[in-house]
Structure formats: structure tokens, C-alpha cells
Amino acid sequence: MSGRIPILRMSGIKKNFPGVTALDGVDIEVYEGEVLAILGENGAGKSTLLNILNGVLPADSGQIFFRGKDVAIRSPHDAQKLGIAFIPQELALIGPLTVQENMFLSREFCKHLGIDWQKMREQSRKYLEILGVEIDPNEKVENLPIAEQQLVEIARALTLDANIFVMDEPTSALTDKEIELLFRIIRSLRDQGKSVIFVSHRMDEIFEIADRVTVLRGGKLIGSKPINEVDVDGLIFMMTGESIHERYFKKFAEIGTCALKVESLNSGFIKDISFEVKKGEVVGLAGLLGSGRTELLESIYGVRPIDSGKIFLGNEDVTLFDVEKRIERGLIYIPEDRERKGLFLDLSVFSNIVATTISEDARFGIVNEKMQSKKSQLLVEGLSIVTPSLHNTVKNLSGGNRQKVLLARALKTGIDVLLLNEPTRGIDVKAKTEVYNFMYEIAEQGAGVIFSSSELPELLAVSDTILVLHEGRITARIPRNKATKSNVLTAMFGQEVVT
Numbered sequence: 045m046s047g048r049i050p051i052l053r054m055s056g057i058k059k060n061f062p063g064v065t066a067l068d069g070v071d072i073e074v075y076e077g078e079v080l081a082i083l084g085e086n087g088a089g090k091s092t093l094l095n096i097l098n099g100v101l102p103a104d105s106g107q108i109f110f111r112g113k114d115v116a117i118r119s120p121h122d123a124q125k126l127g128i129a130f131i132p133q134e135l136a137l138i139g140p141l142t143v144q145e146n147m148f149l150s151r152e153f154c155k156h157l158g159i160d161w162q163k164m165r166e167q168s169r170k171y172l173e174i175l176g177v178e179i180d181p182n183e184k185v186e187n188l189p190i191a192e193q194q195l196v197e198i199a200r201a202l203t204l205d206a207n208i209f210v211m212d213e214p215t216s217a218l219t220d221k222e223i224e225l226l227f228r229i230i231r232s233l234r235d236q237g238k239s240v241i242f243v244s245h246r247m248d249e250i251f252e253i254a255d256r257v258t259v260l261r262g263g264k265l266i267g268s269k270p271i272n273e274v275d276v277d278g279l280i281f282m283m284t285g286e287s288i289h290e291r292y293f294k295k296f297a298e299i300g301t302c303a304l305k306v307e308s309l310n311s312g313f314i315k316d317i318s319f320e321v322k323k324g325e326v327v328g329l330a331g332l333l334g335s336g337r338t339e340l341l342e343s344i345y346g347v348r349p350i351d352s353g354k355i356f357l358g359n360e361d362v363t364l365f366d367v368e369k370r371i372e373r374g375l376i377y378i379p380e381d382r383e384r385k386g387l388f389l390d391l392s393v394f395s396n397i398v399a400t401t402i403s404e405d406a407r408f409g410i411v412n413e414k415m416q417s418k419k420s421q422l423l424v425e426g427l428s429i430v431t432p433s434l435h436n437t438v439k440n441l442s443g444g445n446r447q448k449v450l451l452a453r454a455l456k457t458g459i460d461v462l463l464l465n466e467p468t469r470g471i472d473v474k475a476k477t478e479v480y481n482f483m484y485e486i487a488e489q490g491a492g493v494i495f496s497s498s499e500l501p502e503l504l505a506v507s508d509t510i511l512v513l514h515e516g517r518i519t520a521r522i523p524r525n526k527a528t529k530s531n532v533l534t535a536m537f538g539q540e541v542v543t
Contacts, residue, residue, distance in 0.1 A: 049112060051076045051239055052097075052208060057106035059092055059263075061440050063432025066092040068263045069106070074208065079230060079240045081254035081271070085283055085472045086444025087430045088260040090243050091133055094212050098130040099123045121150075127207035131197050131214050133243070133443060133470055134383050139186030144168040146185055147200045171199040176225050190381055191217040191333045198226065209233060210241045213443075215249060216470040217380070219333045219498060227253050245472045246499075247276050259283055284474055292505030293477070295484040297324035299508070302358060303492030304344070304375075304461045309353035311343040313516040317353075321461065321492035326483060328507030329496035332536050336516040337496040338380060341463045344494075345377040346370050357461060371400060374460025374491075378450050378467055386450050387438050394420050394434035397452045423452040428478065444475035451482050462486050464495040468502065480506060500529055514538040 050073040059067040067089045074080050084090050095101040097108065099119040108115055110126050117123050123130065137146045144164045153160040153167070168181035177195050185193060194217045201209060209230075215223045230240050230253055244250060250257060251271060258268040259282040266282045274282075300323035309317040313336050321327050329337045342348035344355055346367040355363045357373050365373070379385040388396055397420045402411060420434055427448045431441060438449060447467065454462065464483070468476045483506070487493050497503050503510055510527050512520040512535035520535035531541045 048075055050074055050109075051111055053109040054093070054097065055107045055109065057093060057096060057108075058104045059089075059096065059101065060104055063436065064440070065263050067096075067103075070260065070263070070265045072258050072265070072268070074239050074241060076207075076239055077234055077237045078255045079234055079242055079253055081242050081244065081250045081257040082260065083243075083245075083250065083257055083279060083283055084260035086442035086475050087262075088283070088442075088472075089263040090260055091212060091442065093260070094130070094132075094210055094241070094243070097123065097128065097210060098132075124204060124206075127204075128210060129201040129204040129206035129208070130210045131201050131212060133212040133216070135190075135193050135197055137185045137193055137196060140184060142182050142184055143172075143179055143188075143196055144181035146196060147171070147181075147203055151203075167203065168199075171202050172196075174202060174229065175199055176222075189334070189338065191219070191222070194218060195222065202229070206238070208239045208241065212243045213245070213470045214242075215244060215246065217466070217498070220500075222333070223249070245470065245476075247279065247473070250279070251276075261285065280473060283472070292501060293480065294505055295481075295488070296508075297326075297484065297487040297490075299324045300490060302356070303490075304494070305354075305356040306344065307354040307356075309340075309343060309350060309355070311339065311348055311350040311353075314339050314343055314350075315516045317516075317518055319511055319518065319521065321494055323490045323492055324487050325508050326487055326493045326495070326506060328503040328510045329494060329513065330500070330503050330510055330532050330536055331496075331513035334515075335513040335536070337513055338465055339516070340513065341377060341465050341494070341496060345375065345463060347377075371457060374458055375463070376454045376457060376459050376461070377463040378447075378454065378465065380465040380469065380496075382446055382450055387446060389437075389439040391438060392435045393424065393429070393431050393438055393441070393449055396438050396449050397423060397434075397456055399453060400457045419456065420452070423455055427452055427455075427482070444471035447471055447475070448478070451479070459486055459489075459491045461492045462494070464493070466497060467495055468497070468499070500532060503527075503532065504529065512536055512541075 052074040054072050057067050057070045070093060082090050096103045099117040099122050108117055147168050148164055153163040165181045172179050175195050175198060179192055198214060233240055242254060254271045256270050259266040261283060302320055303323045304321040307318050331337045339348060343350050354361060357375055362370055362373060383389060398416050417434060429448045430445050438446060467479050483493050504527055508524050510522045510532060511518055512532060514536060519538055520541040522531060535541045
């Protein structure tokens with residue numbers, strides 16, 4: 045980029061949190077008409093850097109230059125005034141408000157008697173149609189699945205007509221078709237001379253969409269290179285300082301008797317579903333957006349009421365059990381939306397780990413905090429959770445470490461059947477291998493595992509059996525030795541598969 049003046053330059057950015065140096069003198073440059081990918085492990089400092097750029101966090105030191113001018117970005121409003129649109133990793137929509145209210149929050153269209161709701165609806169539909177989705181602008185955001193919420197975030201960013209679009213894991217909940225459409229939009233923005241900062245842990249996406257890549261590790265800048273000068277192994281080495289030869293791998297456990305049985309389950313959108321998961325078995329759930337994967341897992345766990353059918357843990361009928369009793373029987377659920385449905389963000393790592401076992405080791409109603417802390421620390425070390433202490437607030441952790449806090453809670457509770465919903469969404473390559481190992485270890489201990497994933501290569505590599513859902517029904521049960529990309533995709537679109 046010699047001779048070109050960057051539209052954005054962040055120089056010597058430093059940021060410390062209690063016990064952690066998040067950024068240590070980081071420099072990045074962004075040029076007009078390019079897609080810059082920022083890579084790094086969870087905890088490398090990517091989200092912190094982007095939050096500083098968006099005015100969510102203040103830097104401890106360093107400067108930001110926009111079109112060569114030193115600027116102060118103290119709030120998201122300051123960023124928007126400069127023409128910077130931000131799509132955060134952890135969605136920032138307001139659940140009780142409608143789609144259109146979220147898309148034009150603080151920028152409502154007005155007429156002499158108040159808000160021009162008709163124009164807001166029309167504009168909302170316009171930008172949603174650009175993304176190729178049919179979402180009612182009058183629907184409350186809290187009623188939408190995560191993938192549709194992510195699309196609303198992207199549509200909201202497009203309404204800003206910005207110069208720089210910052211996208212932090214924008215594809216983490218999207219289907220392949222939606223990702224393809226998003227990439228067309230990104231290329232169109234680049235062709236218009238706009239700049240895109242793109243964060244993803246999916247290597248294939250980086251090589252498909254990025255012009256240049258910047259790598260962070262441990263809060264430091266490792267380097268920036270044109271995308272055509274690097275390969276996957278080289279980027280992984282820059283990110284981790286070590287080689288990770290297998291992105292996906294499989295470990296097999298001894299398959300035993302029944303761990304979970306679902307009989308003729310009906311729950312709203314879910315229709316007449318029956319299947320069995322054996323001890324030691326890893327079952328993958330495949331399906332397009334809206335196929336019913338989340339609804340099925342939530343129905344089994346007990347947070348979504350069922351209309352009819354039976355659920356058994358081993359030989360015990362738990363259909364009428366509430367969530368607490370199912371947890372006591374060893375049924376554990378790790379939700380897709382870990383921030384809203386899994387974690388207590390303002391509480392400590394320790395409080396989150398012991399949330400379901402606080403009375404363990406108690407005598408006469410008094411909690412043995414010393415013993416609980418000792419057990420929690422062992423889990424933190426065993427799962428390689430990066431935190432300065434057990435008392436660090438969970439919201440200060442990276443996405444991958446937050447996920448591992450949920451895994452630590454599951455281990456502490458005790459697992460007979462583990463339900464995981466998109467367990468590797470938004471986490472880096474190394475953290476993914478740790479999640480896979482966690483699943484395999486649980487299976488080796490005799491638990492049954494069900495995991496839902498939007499990543500087909502992951503499902504094919506990790507699963508012993510793949511259940512495919514389409515419009516709330518199981519369309520195929522495919523054993524590992526007969527599962528291919530072609531037959532899983534065929535079943536995902538509701539077509540019959542011969543295995």
C-alpha cells in the first residue's frame with residue numbers, strides 16, 4: 045500500500061483491564077476500497093480494538109486518524125458521524141423494540157405530527173430485501189432467532205451509508221446462502237470505494253472475501269500481509285505461534301445403551317420427532333435456518349413447552365420434569381445465545397461456574413466457598429480459560445473463554461446427556477479443537493452428546509450420526525460411514541435420501 049494514504053489509521057493503541065493487557069501498542073491501517081480481515085485467537089484483542097474504534101471503550105493511550113486527521117471517538121455516535129458503521133459480535137439490538145425501531149433508533153423519520161411509521165416500514169423493508177430476507181419490520185426483535193437478528197444488525201448498518209463498515213463475526217449464525225449474499229454486498233461496497241473491516245474465525249471466508257489480513261496475538265500486532273501472500277497454515281502459525289494440523293478431527297468412544305430417547309415429540313413448530321442417542325455417541329443436528337434445531341433442543345431441555353410426546357433419560361421418563369429436575373438427572377444444555385441465555389455477564393467467572401451447584405459441599409445451609417473455589421480453579425485450568433482470576437467479571441472475557449466458562453459449569457454439574465447449540469460459533473481454530481476434545485471426553489465418560497451446527501464440514505467430521513431437520517421434521521438419519529455433503533444437503537432441503 046506504499047504511497048497510498050489510509051482512510052483510517054489506529055496508532056499505538058493500548059488498553060488494560062484488571063490483570064490483563066488487552067492491547068499493547070497496536071497499529072492498523074485501512075484503505076479505501078479494500079476488505080481488511082483481522083485475525084487472532086479468542087482474547088487476542090480483536091473485539092477490544094473494534095470497540096475502541098466504535099467509541100464503546102476508551103483507549104488508555106494511542107491515536108486514531110481519519111482521512112489523516114487526528115480524531116477523538118468517545119461514543120458510537122462519534123463513530124457514526126465519521127461514517128463508521130459497526131456490526132458487533134454480540135448483538136446490540138433492543139429486544140422489546142420492533143425491527144424497524146431498532147434499524148432507525150435515534151434516526152427516526154419524522155413528520156409534523158410525530159414519527160413517520162410508514163416511511164420507516166418502507167425503508168426497513170428496502171434494506172431487508174437487499175439482504176434477501178423476509179422479516180416483518182413490525183416484529184419484536186426478541187421474537188426472532190439469532191440468525192435473523194444478525195441480519196437485522198447488518199441491515200441497520202447498511203442504512204447508515206457509511207465509509208467504513210466494521211463487521212465482527214457477521215456470519216457466525218448465517219446459512220451458506222445468506223453468507224453468499226452478504227459477500228456479494230461486501231464486494232459491492234468495496235467496488236463503491238467503501239472500506240470493510242472483517243473479523244471471522246472461518247479461514248475459507250477470509251480467503252474468499254479479504255484483500256489483506258492483519259493478525260493479532262496476545263494484544264500485540266504480529267503482522268499485516270496481502271491475502272495472496274499467505275496460506276492457512278501460515279495464518280494459524282501467526283495467530284497461535286504453533287501449527288495446528290487438523291481443523292477437524294474425530295475420536296471414537298465405546299457406544300453403549302440408551303442415554304436419551306425422544307418419542308413422537310410435538311412442540312409448536314416441531315412435528316412428530318423420534319430418535320435415540322446412545323451413551324458414548326455424538327449426534328449432529330443439521331438443518332437450514334428455521335429448520336427447528338434450536339426448538340428441538342430447547343424442548344428436550346424443558347425451556348420450551350411440548351404439546352405431546354415422551355422424553356426419556358436412560359429408562360426414566362422425564363417428560364413432566366421441570367428444567368431443574370432434568371439438570372439434576374444430568375441433562376445439560378449449552379445455548380447458542382450464550383450471552384442472553386447462558387451467562388450472567390456482570391457476575392464473576394466463579395459465580396457463573398457454580399451457578400447450578402452452589403449448594404454442593406454446603407453444611408447446615410452454609411456454602412463452602414473455599415472448596416467450591418478449589419474445584420472451579422481446577423476447571424479453569426483444565427479448560428485453559430484465560431482469566432486473571434476466578435473473580436474476574438465474565439463480560440471481560442473473549443467469546444471463546446465465555447464459551448469455556450459454560451463448559452466448566454456443565455462439567456461441575458455432572459453430565460449424562462449434553463445438548464450443545466452452535467458450540468463453536470464465533471470462536472477461533474484452537475478453541476474449536478478444545479470444544480471438540482471436550483465433547484469427545486464427555487462421550488468417552490459414557491454420556492450422550494447432541495450438537496447443532498451450521499458448519500457442514502464440522503458435522504461430517506465430528507458426528508457418529510447426523511439427524512437432518514427440515515421444517516420441524518426429521519428428514520434423514522445418516523450414519524457416519526454414509527454421510528456426505530451431498531446427501532446431508534439434499535435432506536436439509538427436504539428431499540428423500542437413500543442411505
